[in-house]
Amino acid sequence: MRRSPFLWILLCIIGVAMALLLLRDRAPLDSDLDGGRIAQLVFLGIILVVALFGAIGRGALGQSLRYAVIWGLVIAVLLVGWTFRSELEWVVQRVQGELFPGTAVVATDPNTGKEQVIISRQRGGHFVLVATLNTAPIEMMVDTGASVVTLTPGDARLAGIDTRNLVYRVSVATANGSALAAPVILDTITIGSIERRRVAALVTQEGMLETSLLGLNFLSSLSSYTFAGGQLLLSP
Numbered sequence: 001m002r003r004s005p006f007l008w009i010l011l012c013i014i015g016v017a018m019a020l021l022l023l024r025d026r027a028p029l030d031s032d033l034d035g036g037r038i039a040q041l042v043f044l045g046i047i048l049v050v051a052l053f054g055a056i057g058r059g060a061l062g063q064s065l066r067y068a069v070i071w072g073l074v075i076a077v078l079l080v081g082w083t084f085r086s087e088l089e090w091v092v093q094r095v096q097g098e099l100f101p102g103t104a105v106v107a108t109d110p111n112t113g114k115e116q117v118i119i120s121r122q123r124g125g126h127f128v129l130v131a132t133l134n135t136a137p138i139e140m141m142v143d144t145g146a147s148v149v150t151l152t153p154g155d156a157r158l159a160g161i162d163t164r165n166l167v168y169r170v171s172v173a174t175a176n177g178s179a180l181a182a183p184v185i186l187d188t189i190t191i192g193s194i195e196r197r198r199v200a201a202l203v204t205q206e207g208m209l210e211t212s213l214l215g216l217n218f219l220s221s222l223s224s225y226t227f228a229g230g231q232l233l234l235s236p
Helices: 005-026 035-053 060-083 085-099 153-158
Strands: 105-108 115-120 128-133 136-142 149-151 170-174 177-191 194-204 212-214 224-228 231-235
Touching: 136 153, 149 153, 149 177, 153 194, 170 194
Parallel strands: 136 212, 149 194
Antiparallel strands: 105 115, 115 231, 128 136, 128 177, 149 212, 170 177, 177 194, 224 231
């Protein structure tokens, strides 16, 4: 079957756009051939072709035009998505964090190029996340008022700590009043891509704490932690 001239022109535009993408990857950092410029060229080329052939009737050529425009738009979207893949990854990760609050989302900030772990605030206004303590996933509330990572007895047992032999000798203040806690050492605490080893922690007595707390001794080990726009940004 003989192909429409429109299809050949559209294929040429797509080929040029792909060549520009390859050139951009090898261009110097100060080059004007950036992602936005390439996207503009792709769309401009498609619009020009549509304008040239838009006046053609509804015959076989017109039908080929419609199919070609559809495929052209699909390919253009894919090209733009590839060009801005880093930015799109950031957006997807942010949406994921909003849909599943508490999930540790690992993303790369397109502005700085640095990796971050993002935690979205839950409806109660608190930042609650799932951290891996030793080998156990445990829900913890971020609490900058707690100087040390503090665990409930149940969570401590999940993390492999034998609470029967603990010595409760450290005085702590909880929402249920003053209590005694036992000092322990956690082999690892992992949140997303962030891992810290040999972390000091406390285990409270039964009934004194409802949720384990991620305290300042862990947060202070990070290069930064920032509360912004309903999100907690943790930088290794």
